[in-house]
Amino acid sequence: MKIKTIKRSSDDYVPVKSTQESQLPRNLNPELHPFERAREYTKALNATKLERMFAKPFIGQLGYGHRDGVYVIAKNYNNLNKLATGSGDGVIKYWNMSTREEYVSFKGHYGMVAGLCVTPQIQTLKNQNFMLSCGDDKTIKLWSINNDDFSNIKSDEELITSINGSGALIKTFYGDHAFQGIDHHRSNSTFVTGGAQIQLWDSQRSKPLSNLSWGADNITSVKFNQNELDIFASSGSDNSIVLYDIRTNSPTQKIVQTMRTNAICWNPMEAFNFVIANEDHNAYYYDMRNMSRALNVFKDHVSAVMDVDFSPTGDEIVTGSYDKTIRIYKTNQGHSREIYHTKRMQHVFQVKYSMDSKYIVSGSDDGNVRLWRSQAWERSNVKTTKERTKLEYDAKLKERYKFMPEIRRISRHRHVPKVIKKAQEIKNIELSSIKRREMNERRTRKNKEFVPERKKQIVGTVFKYDDKKHTKSNNENNDN
Numbered sequence: 001m002k003i004k005t006i007k008r009s010s011d012d013y014v015p016v017k018s019t020q021e022s023q024l025p026r027n028l029n030p031e032l033h034p035f036e037r038a039r040e041y042t043k044a045l046n047a048t049k050l051e052r053m054f055a056k057p058f059i060g061q062l063g064y065g066h067r068d069g070v071y072v073i074a075k076n077y078n079n080l081n082k083l084a085t086g087s088g089d090g091v092i093k094y095w096n097m098s099t100r101e102e103y104v105s106f107k108g109h110y111g112m113v114a115g116l117c118v119t120p121q122i123q124t125l126k127n128q129n130f131m132l133s134c135g136d137d138k139t140i141k142l143w144s145i146n147n148d149d150f151s152n153i154k155s156d157e158e159l160i161t162s163i164n165g166s167g168a169l170i171k172t173f174y175g176d177h178a179f180q181g182i183d184h185h186r187s188n189s190t191f192v193t194g195g196a197q198i199q200l201w202d203s204q205r206s207k208p209l210s211n212l213s214w215g216a217d218n219i220t221s222v223k224f225n226q227n228e229l230d231i232f233a234s235s236g237s238d239n240s241i242v243l244y245d246i247r248t249n250s251p252t253q254k255i256v257q258t259m260r261t262n263a264i265c266w267n268p269m270e271a272f273n274f275v276i277a278n279e280d281h282n283a284y285y286y287d288m289r290n291m292s293r294a295l296n297v298f299k300d301h302v303s304a305v306m307d308v309d310f311s312p313t314g315d316e317i318v319t320g321s322y323d324k325t326i327r328i329y330k331t332n333q334g335h336s337r338e339i340y341h342t343k344r345m346q347h348v349f350q351v352k353y354s355m356d357s358k359y360i361v362s363g364s365d366d367g368n369v370r371l372w373r374s375q376a377w378e379r380s381n382v383k384t385t386k387e388r389t390k391l392e393y394d395a396k397l398k399e400r401y402k403f404m405p406e407i408r409r410i411s412r413h414r415h416v417p418k419v420i421k422k423a424q425e426i427k428n429i430e431l432s433s434i435k436r437r438e439m440n441e442r443r444t445r446k447n448k449e450f451v452p453e454r455k456k457q458i459v460g461t462v463f464k465y466d467d468k469k470h471t472k473s474n475n476e477n478n479d480n
Contacts, residue, residue, distance in 0.1 A: 044401040047394035048410050055376035057340050062095050062369040063102045070363030073350040074116040080355050086113030109135030115182030134179035142171040181221040186229050194219030214251040223264040227271035235261035254462040255291050263307045269314030277305035283319050294454040298329045300336045302423040306349045311357040320348030339414050
């Protein structure tokens with residue numbers, strides 16, 4: 001009697017490093033695994049619960065903070081762990097985010113530091129780091145922030161000598177008015193300042209190159225585009241947002257909103273898009289090619305949004321608000337995926353992403369500079385291959401089952417302060433009342449126009465070309 005058997009070579013399926021244990025191939029036929037979906041759902045539910053258990057976003061504060069409120073924060077785009085902050089008493093501090101200690105602290109201005117930016121490394125000045133600051137004392141100062149300048153300073157007397165002498169302070173620019181904001185060009189020595197006028201400067205000259213003002217009493221913030229390098233945007237006290245082109249040395253277009261804009265940030269991955277922080281509790285996402293409507297509206301705050309910043313990946317933004325909270329949004333979603341707050345944190349005036357998008361830095365008027373995780377449950381320790389594979393597998397499961405009711409409820413639940421919760425309830429009642437009134441009015445007025453949510457905040461748009469102005473009101477936008 002002959003018996004035919006299947007013979008396989010163990011070399012086909014046994015790993016080289018463990019030849020003693022035989023590893024059988026896995027059969028992926030779904031008929032042999034009838035409960036696979038149920039098991040995956042259970043794993044996704046457990047992963048979601050563990051995610052909320054390990055959610056500890058607050059890492060700590062940087063050093064001992066400031067003695068006054070932190071109103072400006074500047075990232076160093078060339079270093080992951082370097083950061084500069086300025087406070088209301090004129091003190092500027094330069095931080096090491098790795099150790100959470102300050103490199104140097106000095107009195108930069110008499111009065112509030114209104115603007116701060118770290119200049120990029122220009123081709124002729126490799127490995128040279130500089131910082132520009134402006135304030136209420138009508139001065140702009142250029143500082144050197146190289147490690148060599150601060151490494152030999154041991155005492156406060158040496159620090160004062162270094163700053164007032166030939167050490168950290170390189171140059172001072174004098175203006176005719178108090179400055180409100182400052183930003184530097186990415187590739188050359190040009191920078192722009194706000195205030196009573198918008199002025200274009202060159203760091204090699206002591207006087208401004210040109211005045212680009214267009215109809216605003218006071219310019220509160222200015223921001224250069226990081227991709228289209230010759231474009232920058234400004235926000236003014238007349239509730240306007242103006243775009244400028246320094247190649248033509250003139251403004252190009254302008255929109256006026258119902259309330260004032262506090263901050264602007266350009267998308268680092270999409271050159272034409274930018275986001276603004278508004279006084280009406282919302283942040284708005286615009287495309288500079290069509291500013292008659294917003295691309296998206298980011299809601300959930302219950303007070304004025306003071307600052308906004310893009311993550312380096314371009315798919316998330318972080319906002320800081322006067323309601324003492326920080327919120328993180330996906331750019332394609334209107335509501336926040338995360339809210340951060342502490343008992344002692346006061347009104348948040350500045351928020352910034354780190355250059356690896358792993359951390360968030362916030363500055364508030366209680367004087368503290370706080371460090372947060374952008375993903376509340378992530379840990380920065382070195383992970384084994386097995387642990388990393390497990391985390392990636394759990395992330396895919398959570399993404400697959402995120403619309404299941406139980407998983408959705410657990411992943412969205414957040415504890416918020418009682419004041420915020422009560423204010424949110426009152427705001428929802430007010431918004432529903434406004435919608436109900438509009439619906440009742442539309443029943444009697446059949447010709448009443450419907451204004452989309454992304455157009456409600458725009459009063460009008462103005463275009464400037466060939467030395468002519470073309471104005472378009474909100475009613476014309478609705479007709480189009």
